[in-house]
Amino acid sequence: MTKYILSDRSFRDEFLKQIQKIDSNYQFVLEDDLTNSEDWQNVEITIGWKKSWDEKLLYEKTPLKWVQSISAGVDYLPLDQFRNYNIKLTNSSGVHAQAIADHLLAILFMQNRGFFSAIENQRHAKWEMADNYMNPQDLRILIVGTGKIGQRLASYLNFFENQPIGINTNGRTMEDFKNTFPLHQLEEQATMSDVVINILPLTDDTYHLYNKEFFQNMKDSATFINVGRGPSVDTQALHQALQNNEIAFAAIDVFEQEPLPADHPLWSLKNILITPHISGFTPHFQKKFMAIFFDNFTKFIKEGSLTENEVSLASGY
Amino acid sequence: MTKYILSDRSFRDEFLKQIQKIDSNYQFVLEDDLTNSEDWQNVEITIGWKKSWDEKLLYEKTPLKWVQSISAGVDYLPLDQFRNYNIKLTNSSGVHAQAIADHLLAILFMQNRGFFSAIENQRHAKWEMADNYMNPQDLRILIVGTGKIGQRLASYLNFFENQPIGINTNGRTMEDFKNTFPLHQLEEQATMSDVVINILPLTDDTYHLYNKEFFQNMKDSATFINVGRGPSVDTQALHQALQNNEIAFAAIDVFEQEPLPADHPLWSLKNILITPHISGFTPHFQKKFMAIFFDNFTKFIKEGSLTENEVSLASGY
Incomplete structure (x- = not known):
């Protein structure tokens, strides 16, 4: 049969x-x-x-x-x-590790090389340099989730002489990471980081993990990136944090509601890169x-x- | 004294x-x-x-x-x-090799991961995936100029399992390049390439090296990048090539006239990334x-x- x-x-x-x-x-x-x-x-x-x-x-x-x-x-x-x-x-x-790591690297390099402001200026035919440029090794990058995607990104960053910090459930050590900490130390580590990247799966523990208090504790010069799952982020809190410049920039690929509705207030912010759940396209x-x-x-x-x-x-x- | x-x-x-x-x-x-x-x-x-x-x-x-x-x-x-x-x-x-190689990597990864269309769609609150995504190793990349910048980029690309093709004066072989060809074979090599990156210095030989015929010979799916010198490109020919979709995309950091005047027709094209001579900012x-x-x-x-x-x-x- x-x-x-x-x-x-x-x-x-x-x-x-x-x-x-x-x-x-x-x-x-x-x-x-x-x-x-x-x-x-x-x-x-x-x-x-x-x-x-x-x-x-x-x-x-x-x-x-x-x-x-x-x-x-x-x-x-x-x-x-x-x-x-x-x-x-x-x-x-x-399967998606390389695609998502490539997506993340694109964001990090765009930012280091002043692309986001160049692209914004191009809309207005404005010739104006950004005021700072960075090397990958100048950033303290916090990778939240040290599974296959996080590991792939960490190996990329090592090549560019950056050793990221990792967060996983119990803080077990991982190759290519400078240090790893358990999930309950996320906020403490995020406070010190220039870039926070969420790659965690969605579980009861990670629902709205990134909330108002979290963003308020981040550096106001910092970037938040989500390629994990939309509901790990309290979207309203993220919007507020970006609008009030509590964080400098966000690059978000996954949302609580997808597609993100055309009238959603996130679309109208200047300090966000919105991508339509494409990071895993392989x-x-x-x-x-x-x-x-x-x-x-x-x-x-x-x-x-x-x-x-x-x-x-x-x-x- | x-x-x-x-x-x-x-x-x-x-x-x-x-x-x-x-x-x-x-x-x-x-x-x-x-x-x-x-x-x-x-x-x-x-x-x-x-x-x-x-x-x-x-x-x-x-x-x-x-x-x-x-x-x-x-x-x-x-x-x-x-x-x-x-x-x-x-x-x-x-001194500028890392900065410019980082700038170039940002462009290549943005393109592979559908960022240019995502950014354009974001302006219109439009949730729409690009139709193709690529790995670095899927591209035939032609690096025109195998000096310190070209070498640095080639070493990056090798890490991502891509072996670029190089063009230099006499075609001498270079580490990290799959093949190298002399300058007089540029057009022939460009015809077969997905990305052509100019990093040559400006000399009598390189003035308007990239002209109407050059762009017409490139693949219509190809990208042209200039981080060398503005006058190596016939700007009017580039504008025409982009407008007529003779090439798919350009990322231009250096121009014949800088700053690029606010009323210059390049600003109004959709298929170009204009950066204000920032690739070397170190x-x-x-x-x-x-x-x-x-x-x-x-x-x-x-x-x-x-x-x-x-x-x-x-x-x-």
Whole structure:
């Protein structure tokens, strides 16, 4: 009996052939291929997830055994139900690391080289130099989240002779970081930093972690960057901090509400770079993603277990 | 008798003390310190140059022996007269290498990560992804000029797994470059490249090197960057190429006329980044510049010769 791997998006033929090659009992399908309700009973694996699949695949004794998430963050998935019905979950942590680290480096270098003011001046045909330029090594950079993205960024910064400070759950030491501190020391470390970069997953502990008090404690010359999850930031507090120049600049890629509504007050600020949740857009995504999927798929059919990126359904990351 | 080192700008006390320490016969002065015409006859060295000094220091049997330029490019200096009156010239090549390489990296990463369209969309409160994202290694980058700036950029690109192509006078091989070609093969190489970066000095050979035909031969998806000298580019041809989408984008830091006049048509184009000749702005400039000056000064007083960055007054670089 053919089992289905249901995907929320298409992949190139070469990857579908590879699935067949690994185990011809499995077939890659899209939702449109499942024409009757019995077909759903053959779905053992999904790639990605859609809200509408909740009712079709989440029930006592579901055939679904494993969900391979497209993203690194899994906060938007029905984790409790996965746990209840004994469905394994793997994320795609690592696939996006280079893309997001590249995005972050672009922001840091733009800022060091006076690009934000040059771009603003260009709108007004104004020829005017910024008043300070910096080397990467002149900045105290705080990377909040030392997973694969944070590690990749840290390795970049090391090349440019900067040793960042890291924050993670328990303060465990990490290569390429000058120091690491536990999450409860975030505010203390942020107070001393020129750049604070959030890359944390969204959990109960990180919801509105960056609030009014946090921004007030930051240096008024500092920059706040969010490429983690939107709800980790109290958006209203961020707006206020930028408007009152409690911090100098923000570069925000993820928002509590996406798309950010056209009439949102953040759009009208001068001291923010708004990007539309693009930091993780990954060139050669299919290839990188499928490398993780195939490793897991091979292990899954042989041993029923998963090798890479299994998510703890208790902690949510 | 005290000899003068006349500078076109002030430096911090620590550096003036260092001069005294190396040779107390020399004194650092600014133009305002030279109160009578006899004082000018003690000027043996200058740091930088002003047009008004031509008539005061350039004549048969001038006491002036050595000019230490503040910049790497020396095209704006009276080279023929320096040669006639046997005045040595050193430039500050290398001082600006990191700053300019950082500036170039900012442009490349902004482009790879869709920042130019994100910034344009932000003006209109528009949430819209760009349609392609790239890794540095996906680009064929042509670096025209393999001096200290080009070498620094090449070493950056190597770290990001990109091996650039280089152009220099005779095509001599250079570390960190995949290939190098002589200047007469520039057009042929540019035709195949995704990014063309000009870092050449301005000489008779490089005046309007980038003209109408050049831009027409480039890929229409390509980017042209100029951090060398403005007059290497035929500005009108560049404007036309951008307006007609013969090339996709330009990032221009140096112009034939600076400041670029407020009514110049380049300002109104969408597919250009205009920066106000800032790529060379160097953090910790005094320290880096004085390192070159002190090496040369020490050699100069001992042996009358110069160690670092002597400019050939025949070739102009």
